[in-house]
Amino acid sequence: MSWLTRSALPVAVVLAAIVALWYAGSVVMNISWEVDQAKRAGIEVGEPAPDGFTDTWFPRFSRVILNPDLVPGTMTQERPVLPTPGQVWHEIWNTSFGILADCEVETTEEGWELSSACGRFFTSKRSLVYHAGVTLSATLLGFGMGIVLGILIAVGITHNRAMDMSVMPWVIASQTIPILAVAPMIIVVLNAVGLQGLIPKAMISMYLSFFPVVVGMVKGLRSPDALQLDQMRTWNASRWQVFWKLRWPASMPFLFASMKVAIAISLVGAIVGELPTGARAGIGARLLVGDQFGDILKTWGALIFAAFMGAALVALVGLAQRIVLRRSGGASA
Amino acid sequence: MTWFQWLLFALGCERFLSSWEMRPGGLTGADGTWIAALAVIVLCLAVFGRREGPERYASIHWLILAGTAPFATAGAGGMGDWPGNAALAFVTGWWLFAWLAVDGMVRAREGMSQRVKALLVPFAFGLSLLALWELTVTGLGISPILLPAPSAIWVTISTSLPILWTDFKETFLQGVLAGYAIGCIAGFMVAIAIDRSPFLQRGLLPIGNLAAALPIVGIAPIMVKWFGFGWESKAGVVVLMTFFPMLVNTVAGLAAADRMQRDLMRTYAASYPQTLIKLRLPAAAPFIFNALKINSTLALIGAIVAEFFGSPTQGMGFRINTEAGKMALDMVWAEIAVAALAGSAFYGAVTLIEKAATFWHPSQRRRG
Numbered sequence: 001m002s003w004l005t006r007s008a009l010p011v012a013v014v015l016a017a018i019v020a021l022w023y024a025g026s027v028v029m030n031i032s033w034e035v036d037q038a039k040r041a042g043i044e045v046g047e048p049a050p051d052g053f054t055d056t057w058f059p060r061f062s063r064v065i066l067n068p069d070l071v072p073g074t075m076t077q078e079r080p081v082l083p084t085p086g087q088v089w090h091e092i093w094n095t096s097f098g099i100l101a102d103c104e105v106e107t108t109e110e111g112w113e114l115s116s117a118c119g120r121f122f123t124s125k126r127s128l129v130y131h132a133g134v135t136l137s138a139t140l141l142g143f144g145m146g147i148v149l150g151i152l153i154a155v156g157i158t159h160n161r162a163m164d165m166s167v168m169p170w171v172i173a174s175q176t177i178p179i180l181a182v183a184p185m186i187i188v189v190l191n192a193v194g195l196q197g198l199i200p201k202a203m204i205s206m207y208l209s210f211f212p213v214v215v216g217m218v219k220g221l222r223s224p225d226a227l228q229l230d231q232m233r234t235w236n237a238s239r240w241q242v243f244w245k246l247r248w249p250a251s252m253p254f255l256f257a258s259m260k261v262a263i264a265i266s267l268v269g270a271i272v273g274e275l276p277t278g279a280r281a282g283i284g285a286r287l288l289v290g291d292q293f294g295d296i297l298k299t300w301g302a303l304i305f306a307a308f309m310g311a312a313l314v315a316l317v318g319l320a321q322r323i324v325l326r327r328s329g330g331a332s333a
Numbered sequence: 334m335t336w337f338q339w340l341l342f343a344l345g346c347e348r349f350l351s352s353w354e355m356r357p358g359g360l361t362g363a364d365g366t367w368i369a370a371l372a373v374i375v376l377c378l379a380v381f382g383r384r385e386g387p388e389r390y391a392s393i394h395w396l397i398l399a400g401t402a403p404f405a406t407a408g409a410g411g412m413g414d415w416p417g418n419a420a421l422a423f424v425t426g427w428w429l430f431a432w433l434a435v436d437g438m439v440r441a442r443e444g445m446s447q448r449v450k451a452l453l454v455p456f457a458f459g460l461s462l463l464a465l466w467e468l469t470v471t472g473l474g475i476s477p478i479l480l481p482a483p484s485a486i487w488v489t490i491s492t493s494l495p496i497l498w499t500d501f502k503e504t505f506l507q508g509v510l511a512g513y514a515i516g517c518i519a520g521f522m523v524a525i526a527i528d529r530s531p532f533l534q535r536g537l538l539p540i541g542n543l544a545a546a547l548p549i550v551g552i553a554p555i556m557v558k559w560f561g562f563g564w565e566s567k568a569g570v571v572v573l574m575t576f577f578p579m580l581v582n583t584v585a586g587l588a589a590a591d592r593m594q595r596d597l598m599r600t601y602a603a604s605y606p607q608t609l610i611k612l613r614l615p616a617a618a619p620f621i622f623n624a625l626k627i628n629s630t631l632a633l634i635g636a637i638v639a640e641f642f643g644s645p646t647q648g649m650g651f652r653i654n655t656e657a658g659k660m661a662l663d664m665v666w667a668e669i670a671v672a673a674l675a676g677s678a679f680y681g682a683v684t685l686i687e688k689a690a691t692f693w694h695p696s697q698r699r700r701g
Contacts, residue, residue: 010536018540081559162436165451166458176630176676177669178637178649184657185665189479264546271548275641283551291554291642299554307547314546 142205150213512571
């Protein structure tokens with residue numbers, strides 16, 4: 001009960017406020033189009049400045065107040081400036097589970113019928129779930145590669161003074177390169193070597209996600225204090241043993257903290273990597289297609305779906321963190 | 334030698350031996366002989382030179398490096414006519430050698446102060462990376478359509494400074510800075526506003542944490558639709574990207590002052606604003622600067638991504654997009670170099686301000 005009032009209730013209230021604000025925003029952003037349509041249909045409308053039609057903030061607010069009867073229309077537009085949460089939800093639902101899949105036309109004696117497997121299901125290649133799957137595979141592959149690369153660099157930095165002094169500034173500098181700028185080139189270069197599809201996107205994810213792992217793991221591998229290191233020395237432990245029995249376990253909380261950042265950023269990398277690939281499949285492709293065809297609902301659907309995906313991935317890492325840390329004695333960073 | 338050096342040595346030998354086999358006439362040709370000899374010398378020096386006390390030989394290392402690099406690039410076609418693996422062995426050996434030179438610099442006990450070293454070592458390492466890039470591209474004859482050489486990029490940078498400057502103005506001075514300022518200030522203000530309401534904090538923090546992890550960059554096409562191609566759309570994306578990290582960090586920072594310090598403020602009968610300004614905001618400064626640093630790199634990325642979805646006929650993202658379409662990769666890399674430089678400078682500036690403002694914090698004190 002205390003959990004409900006302490007965390008669930010505030011979050012629910014804030015979420016409700018955000019949704020309410022979003023609806024209000026939709027009304028304000030979409031009212032001008034409604035007013036314009038009503039004018040064209042010859043209906044009398046209230047206008048703040050009857051001479052000219054300007055679509056800025058002040059006239060928008062005035063239009064909402066002057067034309068309350070036009071408000072319902074703002075929530076059901078086909079191409080709204082800002083779709084309502086309800087519209088976005090419908091779009092996600094319809095494009096995920098509402099697309100015909102596995103359909104084949106079979107001719108029978110009476111004429112034709114659709115195959116029995118045919119139905120509205122998420123296995124269609126036009127379904128958002130399929131696109132999410134494409135993005136997810138690149139995300140996870142890039143995340144895995146990023147973790148391995150990050151850990152290797154961090155181990156090098158903690159065990160070699162030359163690497164400690166020379167590599168870290170360049171690791172930081174690497175992150176100031178705008179990734180989207182590198183994305184098309186990574187794709188072109190890897191294409192010349194014969195790599196297509198998943199790998200280039202995963203490389204971009206890796207490029208983004210290795211950074212938090214390096215930073216976190218360097219901190220983590222250095223987190224054992226002098227007392228603990230001295231203890232290992234009194235036991236005559238080798239470097240290898242110090243690493244496996246002290247540094248590695250001590251760095252686990254740091255690893256998980258950076259993994260949470262890394263998986264979120266890895267998803268961004270996969271989406272960004274899909275933008276310049278010609279937009280064949282994936283969440284990024286949906287964003288781009290929605291943008292190019294003026295299908296704003298599609299863009300919003302892809303965006304919010306990606307947000308849910310990101311949240312779910314971070315939550316999964318958090319779950320893994322809890323399980324691993326509990327098993328290893330409940331340490332926390 | 335450690336096992337790691339043995340591994341490198343074995344790898345080098347393998348490369349070299351396979352180059353021997355790969356060459357059509359074996360290594361009988363005059364050029365083949367001296368190339369192979371050079372590769373062996375470089376490799377041997379790289380591996381065994383270390384035993385002789387690397388700190389004394391660091392400068393000799395650099396001399397040899399400078400001396401051997403032109404062999405690869407000078408002459409007709411550079412290493413283009415070398416047998417593939419000999420060229421690879423040379424490049425690998427050369428860089429290994431460069432690494433040991435850096436290593437020697439680090440180990441050197443005399444000659445320079447720690448501060449100079451801390452600047453010089455990363456610089457030398459970066460230089461060796463650039464040289465490796467140049468050697469690989471020109472030596473192995475990689476097409477400039479795939480990867481231009483640093484020298485070619487440098488030529489492009491120096492000849493097209495006016496274009497780079499207009500793009501920089503459009504993207505960085507307008508979109509990035511405006512969005513960064515608005516986003517950071519808004520995040521800070523909201524954090525202060527909800528400071529007195531634990532209920533709102535408990536509600537907003539998980540959502541803010543979540544939103545900071547979301548692919549907000551995807552909002553770029555929507556922002557471009559709303560605000561047009563000008564700087565406003567870029568600033569809009571940047572505002573949304575920078576807002577949540579600032580909010581979350583400031584709220585966490587405001588909770589950083591410990592119980593004893595707050596009790597002391599209460600014994601002084603300090604009011605809420607006094608406690609906020611004199612104790613809790615200074616205590617929150619490291620967290621706020623952390624957000625400012627995270628945001629400094631996020632902002633540039635956000636603005637450049639926004640330009641991919643539409644911008645006036647200038648701007649870094651616009652230029653990268655169009656020049657990549659024309660396969661003029663030297664221009665693309667020139668823009669990337671400018672972006673990386675601007676990003677690093679921005680990050681560095683924030684770090685410097687942080688050092689000056691939070692000199693008292695343990696993380697800023699000189700390491701013992």
